[in-house]
Amino acid sequence: MITDIEVPEPLSPLPGTNIDTDQGLLQWISSVDHKQLGIMYLLMALFYLLVGGAMALLMRIQLMVPENHFLGAIAYNQLFTMHGTTMIFFVLTPAILGFSVYLTPLMIGANEMAFPRLNAFGLWISFFGGIVLYFSYLAGGAPDTGWFNYAPLNQAQFSKTPGVDYYCIGLLLTGIGTVATAANLIVTVITLRAEGMKYKYLPVFVWMVFINSFLILAAFPSLNAALVMLLIDRQLDGHFFNVNTGGSALLWQHLFWLFGHPEVYIVILPPFGILSEVIQVYSRKPIFGYPFVVGSGIAISLLAFGVWIHHMFATGMGNTVNSFFAASSMLIGIPTGVKIFNWLGTMYGGSIRFTTSMLFATAFLVEFTIGGLSGVSFAIVPIDWQLTDTYYVVAHLHYVFLGGSLFGLFAGLFYWFPKMTGRMIDERLGKWFFWLFVLGFNLTFFVQHILGAIGMPRRVHTYPDLPGFEPLNMISSIGALLMGLSMMPFLYLMYTAFKGGKRAPDNPWDGYTLEWLATSPPQLKSFSNIPPIMSFRPLHDLNHPEIGDHKTTEDDKYGTKDDDVVSGRD
Amino acid sequence: MMTWLVVGTETIFFLALIMGFIYFAYYPGFDPKSVGLLEPVQTGAFTALLLASSLTYWRVEVNFKQGKQKPLRIWLIITLALGATFLAGQLMEYKHLFDQQLVISQGTFATGFFTLTGFHGLHVLIGLICLLVVLCLAFLGDFENSDSSLIQAVGIYWHFVDVVWIIVFALVYILPQFINLHGHVSTP
Numbered sequence: 001m002i003t004d005i006e007v008p009e010p011l012s013p014l015p016g017t018n019i020d021t022d023q024g025l026l027q028w029i030s031s032v033d034h035k036q037l038g039i040m041y042l043l044m045a046l047f048y049l050l051v052g053g054a055m056a057l058l059m060r061i062q063l064m065v066p067e068n069h070f071l072g073a074i075a076y077n078q079l080f081t082m083h084g085t086t087m088i089f090f091v092l093t094p095a096i097l098g099f100s101v102y103l104t105p106l107m108i109g110a111n112e113m114a115f116p117r118l119n120a121f122g123l124w125i126s127f128f129g130g131i132v133l134y135f136s137y138l139a140g141g142a143p144d145t146g147w148f149n150y151a152p153l154n155q156a157q158f159s160k161t162p163g164v165d166y167y168c169i170g171l172l173l174t175g176i177g178t179v180a181t182a183a184n185l186i187v188t189v190i191t192l193r194a195e196g197m198k199y200k201y202l203p204v205f206v207w208m209v210f211i212n213s214f215l216i217l218a219a220f221p222s223l224n225a226a227l228v229m230l231l232i233d234r235q236l237d238g239h240f241f242n243v244n245t246g247g248s249a250l251l252w253q254h255l256f257w258l259f260g261h262p263e264v265y266i267v268i269l270p271p272f273g274i275l276s277e278v279i280q281v282y283s284r285k286p287i288f289g290y291p292f293v294v295g296s297g298i299a300i301s302l303l304a305f306g307v308w309i310h311h312m313f314a315t316g317m318g319n320t321v322n323s324f325f326a327a328s329s330m331l332i333g334i335p336t337g338v339k340i341f342n343w344l345g346t347m348y349g350g351s352i353r354f355t356t357s358m359l360f361a362t363a364f365l366v367e368f369t370i371g372g373l374s375g376v377s378f379a380i381v382p383i384d385w386q387l388t389d390t391y392y393v394v395a396h397l398h399y400v401f402l403g404g405s406l407f408g409l410f411a412g413l414f415y416w417f418p419k420m421t422g423r424m425i426d427e428r429l430g431k432w433f434f435w436l437f438v439l440g441f442n443l444t445f446f447v448q449h450i451l452g453a454i455g456m457p458r459r460v461h462t463y464p465d466l467p468g469f470e471p472l473n474m475i476s477s478i479g480a481l482l483m484g485l486s487m488m489p490f491l492y493l494m495y496t497a498f499k500g501g502k503r504a505p506d507n508p509w510d511g512y513t514l515e516w517l518a519t520s521p522p523q524l525k526s527f528s529n530i531p532p533i534m535s536f537r538p539l540h541d542l543n544h545p546e547i548g549d550h551k552t553t554e555d556d557k558y559g560t561k562d563d564d565v566v567s568g569r570d
Numbered sequence: 571m572m573t574w575l576v577v578g579t580e581t582i583f584f585l586a587l588i589m590g591f592i593y594f595a596y597y598p599g600f601d602p603k604s605v606g607l608l609e610p611v612q613t614g615a616f617t618a619l620l621l622a623s624s625l626t627y628w629r630v631e632v633n634f635k636q637g638k639q640k641p642l643r644i645w646l647i648i649t650l651a652l653g654a655t656f657l658a659g660q661l662m663e664y665k666h667l668f669d670q671q672l673v674i675s676q677g678t679f680a681t682g683f684f685t686l687t688g689f690h691g692l693h694v695l696i697g698l699i700c701l702l703v704v705l706c707l708a709f710l711g712d713f714e715n716s717d718s719s720l721i722q723a724v725g726i727y728w729h730f731v732d733v734v735w736i737i738v739f740a741l742v743y744i745l746p747q748f749i750n751l752h753g754h755v756s757t758p
Contacts, residue, residue, distance in 0.1 A: 114572075183572060183575040183576060183579070184572075186575060187571050187572050190571065217575060217578060217579040217582075218578075218579070218582055221579050221580070221582035221583035221585075221586060222583075222586050225583050225586030225587050228689075229587075229590060229685065232674065232685055236674045236675060237674070237675030238674055238681040238685070239675070239678045239681045240590060240594070240678075240681055240682075240685075245677070246594065247678060247681075248593060251590060251593055255586055255589075255590075
């Protein structure tokens with residue numbers, strides 16, 4: 001059955017791939033191997049996740065009781081700005097890029113990315129962007145203007161510390177790295193697919209990465225342009241966003257959200273892909289409605305650019321503009337709903353294994369739906385006017401970023417952990433981590449919906465002792481501490497798995513896609529040959545020839561016709 | 571293909587800058603004093619040189635396809651010279667404007683003008699560096715009977731820089747001459 005297809009290889013050896021692995025750390029720093037770079041992206045995301053999470057805990061301690069003096073206004077402003085910026089640009093984005101560069105070549109049966117050195121460049125420039133951002137603490141004060149850094153607050157006369165300059169330079173560097181990696185991923189998918197890997201056979205995750213990379217290429221330049229303009233304003237006395245001298249504060253919002261809105265889809269599309277892989281493997285069923293899952297991803301990416309003004313309903317753009325963007329924002333609910341139903345359809349009737357990974361995937365469905373519904377409520381302009389800049393927004397964005405993106409990433413981490421490290425995790429401890437995290441997450445953010453509805457503004461370092469504020473804030477803070485606590489079993493889990501976890505077989509979950517064909521962990525050269533690809537579950541076809549997807553009729557699949565039983569459709 | 575993707579994302583970057591320029595310069599109206607300092611005729615001449623460099627580069631690509639090494643090198647040198655002259659012209663213009671006290675902090679028009687043309691100049695510089703690399707490789711004999719896509723990739727970029735300049739030139743130098751100048755002078 002297995003007819004070998006030669007995997008095309010680069011004609012000349014790549015630098016770095018023939019270095020002895022006993023070089024230790026130097027091997028990692030100088031690496032151009034997509035698997036090592038992917039792991040480093042993930043480690044970078046984990047590092048910044050712990051830093052950003054610690055900041056969130058400090059903020060929640062400050063907000064535990066009314067009129068608290070734990071941090072004070074200045075430190076609090078810096079903390080919420082750095083927390084938001086870190087989580088978006090140095091946790092979620094590197095994490096999705098980490099999975100993308102690790103898995104995309106493996107899943108399409110290639111041995112490397114199209115441009116290995118560009119890949120390394122992307123990682124390191126992103127990493128140093130983060131260092132530059134954090135250096136602002138030493139240079140006189142971190143940015144204190146919120147992660148979206150609205151004008152005119154970001155102007156030199158209102159933000160006197162150099163924090164915003166470091167924000168600009170740090171994010172510019174990261175932006176360049178992200179764009180480079182995205183272009184690299186697109187070229188990889190187009191040019192390096194194994195023979196027989198047609199577009200209709202790409203794994204759903206690769207499809208989402210592919211779509212997502214175009215989204216990155218189109219969205220990040222707006223941010224970079226805005227950052228350049230802001231730097232000119234601050235360093236060269238320019239007038240782009242300076243309202244006093246003829247500039248426009250709205251221009252910043254337009255440019256920022258023209259990037260910022262697609263960015264929230266940039267960090268959710270790959271988790272959608274992860275979820276599609278995880279749910280189908282753990283349900284032992286092919287994904288329900290493959291063309292619809294992919295198509296709705298494309299629809300989301302196109303709609304992403306038509307909705308940015310829903311962040312600006314309260315700026316007085318006029319009723320026509322508001323109505324148009326309210327309608328287009330609600331449209332996003334349709335392809336997202338299609339995806340949710342596809343996943344439910346995949347799980348329906350499947351024989352589900354509730355591993356830690358699958359638990360996170362299931363929790364994703366619940367939390368992301370809550371986050372999506374509160375998002376639709378914002379698309380209704382009067383409700384947005386009422387709730388904008390309250391904790392309701394905070395609750396919504398955390399439900400989609402954490403309950404959506406991060407849960408998806410955790411699902412992916414536990415799913416691919418055996419592949420990446422060659423070790424199995426302790427499922428019992430994993431479930432402890434899952435329940436603690438989900439409980440803490442919902443405690444923290446669910447009550448913030450109510451807090452927002454009864455009028456608590458966001459971005460305030462303290463609040464008066466109004467009825468209801470104290471108990472709800474207390475519950476929220478306790479939830480946050482619980483989430484912080486859940487990081488202990490998580491880190492312990494990672495540590496013990498690395499040190500003494502059970503050896504993982506090549507394909508522990510009976511996975512469907514090509515990465516499970518490689519050894520665990522994969523060698524520097526992942527494949528020497530791959531099976532013929534005749535469906536979007538090539539490895540499943542190989543391991544279960546009797547029920548392979550490529551077989552056209554029931555007779556074929558179950559051998560009920562006499563002749564032509566196992567020959568397939570070669 | 572990589573070049574096409576890079577050009578695509580650069581297009582959006584320039585679109586954002588151009589949008590910024592239009593937003594300020596056209597909506598409140600131009601500052602007549604600043605616009606009056608620009609010299610469309612002189613810049614127009616340099617624009618013609620830049621456009622000519624696209625034509626000469628097209629000759630480079632044709633000669634590469636035909637495998638003719640000597641004309642390839644000559645056309646490359648001409649392209650480089652034309653591009654460098656354009657950049658020198660831009661520097662001269664900047665110096666002229668600085669002498670007339672038009673600097674980036676002068677007002678919204680100046681901010682938009684220097685950002686837009688400055689970033690274009692930066693892209694010309696990057697293009698010149700790429701051309702220089704291609705030239706060195708050409709003299710080292712890298713393009714004899716080769717299927718390298720380098721010349722084509724640099725070409726896409728160089729033509730892109732040209733197209734951007736046509737739009738910038740029209741928006742910044744030509745169009746303001748035809749509309750009523752009544753904008754406010756912003757206080758620096």
